[in-house]
Amino acid sequence: MTGTVDPTIVNLIVFVLAVFVGYHVVWTVTPALHTPLMSVTNAISSVIIVGAILAAGPAQIDFGSVIGAVAVALAAVNVFGGFLVTRRMLEMFKKKEPKAEKKAEAKAGH
């Protein structure tokens, strides 16, 4: 056996292992949190923004970098929207504090 391993093969190895990790991690997610799971995975898949940033990266602005910048904006909607809406949902799942505290909080909030 000679030569180096093709990068595509390395990627394939990473891919297969990551699918296994994903499979096992996701099965541990409690069904009650499946909606937040979906919104947070949405935000995570928006890490595609990295590709968009690279495409928008070259110093001179041309067709490719403008397309890239549009992709950056689209992915950014998801990054912010996904994480923030997940946080909003998860706040609702907070264990309820004793009543007195909650009232004080409500007063402070309004």
Added chain:
Amino acid sequence: MTANQVALWYLVASVFFILALKGLSHPSTARRGNLFGIIGMVIAVLVTLALTKNIAMIVLAIAIGGAIGAVVAKRVEMTQMPELVAAMHSLVGMAAVLIAIAAVNNPASIGIPVPMPTGNKLELFIGSFVGAVTFSGSVIAFGKLAGLGKSFRLFSSAPVVFKGQHMLNLLLAIVMVAFGVWFFLADAPGHWFPFLVMLAIAFVLGVLIIIPIGGADMPVVISMLNSYSGWAAAGIGFSLNNPMLIIAGSLVGSSGAILSYIMCKAMNRSFINVILGGFGAAEGVAAGSAEQRSVKSGSSDDAAFIMGNAESVIIVPGYGLAVSRAQHAVKELAHALTEKGVNVRYAIHPVAGRMPGHMNVLLAEAEVPYDQVFEMEDINSEFGTADVALILGANDVVNPLALKPGSPIHGMPILDAYKAKTVIVNKRSMATGYAGLDNELFYMDKTMMVFGDAKKVVEDMVKALE
């Protein structure tokens, strides 16, 4: 920064993404999990920004997109989560397509050698067509969820089917792959034509794949598109040789696939059966011809009286409850009953609501403590000892017909509400559920129907209890 440093930072971000999903295993660790996700994303974006020269334009784009995302996240109603998620899937798909176009336009800008090796072309092909299917499929799903069917037929929540549909899809897929092969073989700039034709076909395919799927199967569709958006990200990761994108994409892809599986199982449908679509159209007609049968109906006051004297009540919320925004009223009802010493619990069917876990979020929004909320497997054995099962806007998920061999929903796991001593059902009318089937439960001797809008009925019950 050297390439090695960048790769290591990406590894750190990937680990944070895995920890983010891991955190969701329990509500108490979930918020920390979300924070891990944010940290991972910040690392990924900052490291990548350091590699580019056009920072002002990129930061501007992030600011615009981020502001829109933040406003939407703050304003969206919890009942609209399925629409929001569908819309976000479409954005991931579109971003993947745009990145692929930018890559074909100038491979060097994102680190692909010129002329583009065939391997990278294959990966770009996969990334872009999955992205395109995700985009147009999600747009259709969004339209169906948002109820835009009246203004545009493709958005109809009833399945849109025509003769030869599956053959057409297959044919289009083959033609698309043929153009993909042409794209591999062609050199720049001749590869633009096959690439764009391939993209156009993929957009059309996305529409055709989703239109035959009926409104009842939306939880599966959303999960499936969730999965696709992950695979699209992974595909782009392959073409950019970026392991972090591959890892994040595969996590999301497998997450969506598992959710699709769970939803299919909860509806006792095979995945293939859902994808081929058309469910809910034929059966709906058959149910219309069912003979009129009498049911026992009562008022909210009667129902409140029965529940007030019960020892334990199990509430079965369905989508009808969410539609009439009755979750807060239900919480008041549970509170009033608890004050009287009644043990109140909630039973959630996996497909209650319009997306996985939707009902849990709606109840959490109404500040129902999550230790009162039980999944189907955990509470089904309790119905036998419960005095009252209160069914609010749910239908198919409590239909005992599922236990009868030969019925269209035979084998579908249901909540055993029919085992409770008394069953109180609130519905707007005797209309059938998504499956289009009559529900035996409504005709049982121990069942009392309370007709009316869920919110109004529940509020009346609370008043009667006080």
